[in-house]
Amino acid sequence: MSASRSEVHIRTKSRRQALQVVSASAAMALMPKFLRGETVAPLRVVVVGAGAFGGWTALALQRRGAQVTLVDAWGAGHSRSSSGDETRIIRSVYNGDPVYTDMVLRAASGWKEAEERWGRRVFHKTGAIYMFEGDDAFARSSLPLARARGITVEPLTLEEARHRFPQIRFAEVRTAYWEPDAGYLLARGSCELVREEFVRIGGTWRVASAKPGAVEADRMRSVQLSDGDRLEADAFVFACGPWLGKLFPDAIGDGIVPTRQDIIYFGTAPGDQRYDESRFPVWINFGARLLYGIPGNERRGFKVGDDSAGEVVDPTTLERVVSPNALRIARAILARRFPGLVGAAVAETRVCQYEFSPTGDFLLDRHPGASNAWLAGGGSGHGFKMGPAVGDDMARLVLDGTPTATKFSYGRFEAARAARRKASGKRTHS
Ligand SMILES: Cc1cc2nc3c(=O)[nH]c(=O)nc-3n(C[C@H](O)[C@H](O)[C@H](O)COP(=O)(O)OP(=O)(O)OC[C@H]3O[C@@H](n4cnc5c(N)ncnc54)[C@H](O)[C@@H]3O)c2cc1C
Numbered sequence: 001m002s003a004s005r006s007e008v009h010i011r012t013k014s015r016r017q018a019l020q021v022v023s024a025s026a027a028m029a030l031m032p033k034f035l036r037g038e039t040v041a042p043l044r045v046v047v048v049g050a051g052a053f054g055g056w057t058a059l060a061l062q063r064r065g066a067q068v069t070l071v072d073a074w075g076a077g078h079s080r081s082s083s084g085d086e087t088r089i090i091r092s093v094y095n096g097d098p099v100y101t102d103m104v105l106r107a108a109s110g111w112k113e114a115e116e117r118w119g120r121r122v123f124h125k126t127g128a129i130y131m132f133e134g135d136d137a138f139a140r141s142s143l144p145l146a147r148a149r150g151i152t153v154e155p156l157t158l159e160e161a162r163h164r165f166p167q168i169r170f171a172e173v174r175t176a177y178w179e180p181d182a183g184y185l186l187a188r189g190s191c192e193l194v195r196e197e198f199v200r201i202g203g204t205w206r207v208a209s210a211k212p213g214a215v216e217a218d219r220m221r222s223v224q225l226s227d228g229d230r231l232e233a234d235a236f237v238f239a240c241g242p243w244l245g246k247l248f249p250d251a252i253g254d255g256i257v258p259t260r261q262d263i264i265y266f267g268t269a270p271g272d273q274r275y276d277e278s279r280f281p282v283w284i285n286f287g288a289r290l291l292y293g294i295p296g297n298e299r300r301g302f303k304v305g306d307d308s309a310g311e312v313v314d315p316t317t318l319e320r321v322v323s324p325n326a327l328r329i330a331r332a333i334l335a336r337r338f339p340g341l342v343g344a345a346v347a348e349t350r351v352c353q354y355e356f357s358p359t360g361d362f363l364l365d366r367h368p369g370a371s372n373a374w375l376a377g378g379g380s381g382h383g384f385k386m387g388p389a390v391g392d393d394m395a396r397l398v399l400d401g402t403p404t405a406t407k408f409s410y411g412r413f414e415a416a417r418a419a420r421r422k423a424s425g426k427r428t429h430s
Contacts, residue, residue, distance in 0.1 A: 042067040044233040045398065046223055048210045048247075050076040051083035052187075052384045053376040054239030055194040056110075056391030061237075062203040064395050069231055070198060071223070073209040077191030080315055082241045084188050085263060085350050087294045087303065088384035089282050091128050091182040092151045096141030099405045100382075101149060103389045110388020111185065117197065122190040126281045126295060128182035129156075129165065131173045131337075133287040139177040154178045165281070167274050169339050172287070184282055184294045187384055194387070206231075212238065212247060212373070220370045235398055238367070239376040242315040242355040248375070251368050251410075255417040256378055258353040260310035260318065262326030265301030266334065267347035274340060275302045283337075291333045301347035302338075304330040307381060313353055320351035354381040358416035362386070364393055365403075365410040374398055378413070 043066045047058040050072035058070040077083050090108065094100040111123050130139045139153065146153040154177065161168070161176040170176070199205050209226035222232045240247050242258035268275050280295035290307035306329055327346070334341045357363055357378030367373035376394050383390070396402040406412065 043235060043399070045069070045235045045237065046071065046210070046231050046233040047237045047239060048072075048223065049239035049241060049243075049376075050195055051081045051191060051239065051241050052387040053241070053379065053390050053394075054237065055083075055191050055198070056387040057237055057239055057376055057394040058203060058391075059194050059198045059201075060388075060391035060395035061398065062198055062201055064399055066235075066395075066399065067202075067204075068198070069204040069206060069233070070195070071206045071208055071210045071225065071231070073207070073226075075207055076195040077188030079320070079350075080318070081191075082352055082355055082379060083191050083384055085352055086187060086189075086300055087184045087297060088187045089128065089182070089284075089292065089294065090123065090185050090385035091179055091282070091284075092146065092149075093128075093130060093139050093142045093153055093177070093179055093182075095138045096145055098145055099407055100386075101142070101145055101151070103386055103405075105149065105151075106392070107386045107389040110392070114190075114193070114197070114388065118193050120193060122186040122193065123183060124185075124277055124297060125181060125183040126277050127178060127180045128282040128284065129161070129168075130177040130179070131161075131168075131170070131283065131285045132175045132177075133172045133285070134174065136175040136177070136286070138286065139175075152180055154180075167280060167338060167340055168283070169337055171336065173285075182282060184297070185385060186298075190387075212236070215370045215373075218369075218371050220367075220373045234372060236370075236373040237376060237394060237398065238373065239394075241377060241379065242353050244355065244363075244375065244377040248367070252363075252375070252377075253417075254421075255358055255413060256363070257309075257356045258313050258315050259356060260313045261305065261352045261354055261381070262310065262322045263303060263305045263350040263352060264322060264327060264330045264346055265303050265348040265350075266330075266341055266344040267301050268296060268341070268344060272340070275338070285333060285337060289329065291329070302341060302344070304333060306330070309354060309356060315353050318351065318353065322349035322351055354379070356380050357413060358420045359407070359412065361407045361412070362390070363410065363413045364390065364397065364408040365413070366397070368410055368414070375410070 045061050045066045045068045047054050047070045058068050062068045092104045156176040156178050158170050210223040213222040220236050222230045245252045245256045276296040284292040294303040296302050360380045363378040364376050393404045
């Protein structure tokens with residue numbers, strides 16, 4: 001256990017005192033009995049949020065014998081959630097980071113097992129091409145790790161790349177890499193499949209907005225639902241995506257920032273299948289901006305997204321109309337990379353939001369002020385693929401007290417949030 005793991009932050013009554021650090025042994029004494037192995041299941045757990053993080057967490061907890069109620073304000077994978085678009089990329093190239101690379105491998109097994117249980121296909125193996133107009137360290141640094149883990153990532157000469165994908169114009173591309181086992185996942189569709197399985201195995205599903213209850217003697221007793229019900233439980237998990245800061249203004253606040261992200265689906269010419277998944281891969285273009293896309297799937301069109309963080313938004317009230325600037329940027333990459341799509345009409349648009357943590361890493365840890373409440377969020381634009389692994393990690397954290405990776409700890413999140421606020425000249429706690 002590293003130093004940061006051995007510390008647990010608790011909230012004091014005084015707002016000025018804010019967060020205090022107590023020793024690991026004191027924290028043990030504060031733990032609910034079930035965390036010390038003194039009670040037996042079924043443990044009653046409420047999970048708030050049925051996106052990728054909360055849905056998979058509820059399912060994992062229920063599969064492990066807990067008695068779980070999953071609550072969402074609008075439903076699983078709804079249009080305003082970060083998980084609510086049609087598709088999300090799954091790839092193993094992760095800037096050489098072993099924690100995320102190993103997590104993708106676990107998640108990929110989880111998706112496969114779930115597909116078998118559901119009898120439905122949600123993973124589409126198209127392969128992914130990474131194109132670099134400048135420094136390619138993101139892929140290059142991943143090669144030794146990929147080799148060690150048995151993941152295929154091939155550097156492509158530009159000649160090979162042109163030969164494989166004549167639909168792509170490689171002007172300005174200096175290097176390219178190919179990951180044949182990457183692809184995309186059905187996003188909102190799989191959130192609903194997770195929810196359905198959760199209900200099938202005995203979980204309780206509620207559509208309502210939930211408000212965290214008061215914390216007494218270091219424990220949360222209940223959450224208050226918008227329909228008037230109050231749900232009592234032994235443990236609570238809040239997986240509220242871009243809403244997490246609103247629910248916990250002190251513990252999270254501006255630590256998780258919802259930013260606007262526009263997505264455009266372009267329609268191909270009648271009968272033109274060159275950009276469909278049968279002939280075209282997931283692509284990521286590292287240039288002045290990081291742009292990415294997913295080939296035509298389920299007749300929705302050729303998807304183009306921009307990874308640059310947009311303006312800060314309120315995920316409840318955001319008007320989800322794509323901006324002229326986003327359309328201009330998407331058309332510019334079509335013109336530079338995909339000449340067969342120049343002039344393609346917009347078939348559909350989506351406006352989603354990232355939920356950025358200060359480090360870009362997930363937050364998967366205990367709430368600093370309640371020993372029986374946990375937080376799962378900070379997907380930061382790359383969390384969807386990890387759903388099954390996040391669910392398993394959260395279930396082990398809640399049921400067994402097994403810590404997640406240090407980089408997902410609240411201590412690290414809070415330190416980075418404080419540093420960011422200091423750098424921008426703001427007070428850490430109000
Ligand atoms: C444009 C875009 C592209 C992305 N691309 C990728 C990609 O290619 N690959 C990848 O892996 N990831 C990608 N991501 C990131 C990924 O989609 C997110 O990290 C992930 O979906 C976050 O899931 P979540 O469960 O944390 O949040 P959400 O999906 O937002 O779920 C949170 C849920 O909590 C509910 N909720 C909130 N507050 C309350 C409350 N008080 N009461 C009840 N319910 C509440 C909400 O209704 C919502 O359903 C992308 C994200 C965006 C926006």
